[in-house]
Amino acid sequence: MDNTHIKIQGGVPLNGQIEVFGEKNSVAKIMVASLLSDKPSILRNICHVVDTELMTNVIRAVGGEAEEIEERVIRIENKDIHNMDEKTLQEVVGKSRVPILLCGPLLARTGEAIIPALGGDIIGNRPVDLHLTALKKMGAKIEEKASGIYLKAKKLHGRPIRLDYPSVGATEQILMAAVLAEGITQLSNAAIEPQIMDLVVTLRQMGADIIFEPERTFIINGVNSLSGYDHTAIPDRLEIASWACVALGTNGKISVTDARAEHMRSFLDKFEAAGGAFTIKDHGMEFWRGEDVITPTHVETDVSPGFATDWQPPFAVVLTQANGQSIVHETVYESRFGYVEALNKMGADITLEKRCRGMLCRFNDEYYHTAIINGPTPLHGAEIEVPDIRAGFSYIVGALMAQGTTTVTNSQILNRGYEKFTEKLQNLGAQLL
């Protein structure tokens, strides 16, 4: 086994306890928020995944200091910042989606922002039009080139902004642009994922004036300057749900330290509907299969507080073993079923449809965004290649449930979302060859 593939002998229940740390999609953004201030910030409970390392390098490349001063505690200080030089910019190109969020801090502190061409999983087109429309409305001059996005603004101005869709990234973008803008920004139809609330708590600790109103609305009254923060990132609800799926799929029992039920209510409802069981403890949760069989389930992904799209692939794999037909309707990304072909190769019976099943979504009749899963179908080993983080974890769940040996190639992609996942698998009793 090298770091580009993993071989799993399936059919063994996984049991034991694992630790989960800060959510990857929260840690990297809160690191960006530190750039809004010239005062030091402390971020605790960081995860060691690619985006954390990348943002550490980006902060250093724009003139800041970032250092892990003790285990999982990073100190960041950005006294004087500037844009990245061309060489560093090229190193960051295509590696992550997080750099798009540098717009607000770099514009506020330097008057211009150069954003490298973005990376991230290929699970849809993933445009950034909502980000750029909002920044333009706030007064930024924007030029898009093949190498990246170039923005200029002496000062951003608060404006009423209504998002056409409650995008997580666009909400984070506008929050970080508005906190130091002149005047009031009323942001409506905003995303309210736990990671957004984590960012808002942090920004408020820095001295931002942000009020949360009903109906997905934030009122942000720009201030002149912000101080640093001392914040503990929320645990990774996406990773926790992935391990819960392992427990349900392999008929094992897995405890996850620091798991918080309040961040994953809609996952837990579907987990129980499919036959999963859990207990909530003082410092975590425990997951297992509570019924003899897995029950077919209808799942629709949605923005928070709905069933998160990142929970979908590992959960869908478990449904291949349900006693009947399950339906998974993906409404966040137009092509998040890139993993289905590989599962069918392993023996699953999944077909994709263009029509919506349940609520009508913006992908109706245009994209294959609904999966019909007929179960139970025994899975057998195969050689399969990871296309993206969550699909990759779904292959791991499939391999653990299958009879025989599965070789998962391109498995290094999993390191982007799952810290030390092979070590965790081994600790839970997985048979890695």
Ligand code: EPU
């Ligand atoms: N969208 C637009 N225009 C925009 C922005 C988004 O059309 O300007 C669309 C996207 O194409 C997509 C939908 O809106 O169809 C949702 O995108 P969103 O902006 O909410 O997602 P994101 O900020 O790009 C983050 C996470 C994703 C997670 C989504 C949804 C990070 C780095 N990524 O992406 O995480 O799936 O929110 O919760 O925070 C993962 O962890 O594996 C992952 C993909």
